Amino acid sequence: MLKFCIAIIxxxxxxxxxxxxxxxxxxxxxxxxxxxxxxxxxxxxxxDGVGEKPIPAFLAQPGYLTAMPLNETSHAWHHTDEQIIHTIMNGLKRTKRMPAWQGVINEQQAGQLLAYLKSLWSDRILGCQGPKHMSCM
Ligand code: HEC
Structure with a gap:
């Protein structure tokens, strides 16, 4: 599977x-x-990836997480391209609300989604994307 992902990327x-x-x-x-x-x-x-407003805790189902911003105000840009593509295709274990999009979109489309998300980030943030974010800011 890993080899397959590397080949696609x-x-x-x-x-x-x-x-x-x-x-x-x-x-x-x-x-x-x-x-x-x-x-x-x-x-x-x-x-524009501004994210959801949190709902009051007493209304939320157990395990409910709000969809965070994907623009530069949250931390999507702390992840590398490969990690973001992986999240899009496979979803997140910590919440069923972020589903796996595999089967709905293909790898090429995941790459296009990533391209769009990166277009929401300023040059400064883009330059700090991935592991660099630790030392960059
Ligand atoms: C049904 C609601 C829902 C939909 C639709 C949805 N997401 Fe999410 N997404 C979430 C939630 C909830 C999280 C996790 C929030 C958390 O962990 O606090 C998340 C997390 C993410 C993350 C991780 C961001 C980070 O900083 O780690 C990415 C990337 C992401 N979504 C991209 C997408 C993309 C691209 C699509 C469309 C193909 C999409 N999402 C559709 C609800 C959704």
Whole structure:
């Protein structure tokens, strides 16, 4: 499975569909990603990735987590490109609210979604993406 993921990611990088961690993607990918975002992600992560408003604790089901911002105000940018793609495709163990999108979108589309998310970050934040965030700020 790991080999398969590496092969797919190498393919995306080599075809230019995926820029590396800390780099901007091409405008076509950003535009395609924005359309996918509106269709699949915006209901929770909200327009422009600003995230959901928390709901009062007494109304929340056990294990309920609000969908955090994906713009630069939260910490999506602490993760590398590969980690974000992995989260999109496989979902998060800590909450069923962030589902695995595998089967709904393909790897190429996950790369386009990533391109869009990165377009929401300033140059300064993008330059600090991934492990660099520890020493960058
Ligand atoms: C049903 C609501 C819902 C939908 C739809 C949804 N998410 Fe999420 N997402 C969440 C929740 C809840 C979390 C986790 C919040 C937490 O851990 O505090 C999350 C977390 C994430 C994270 C991790 C961010 C981080 O900082 O670690 C990424 C990346 C993400 N979502 C991307 C997406 C993308 C891309 C889509 C569309 C394909 C999407 N989500 C659709 C609810 C949703």
């Amino acid at each position: 190498s393919l995306l990088v080599s075809t230019g569909l995926l820029a590396a961690t800390g780099e901007r993607s091409d405008p076509e990918s950003v535009l395609a990603g924005k359309k996918l975002y509106v269709q699949y992600c915006q209901a929770c992560h909200q327009k």
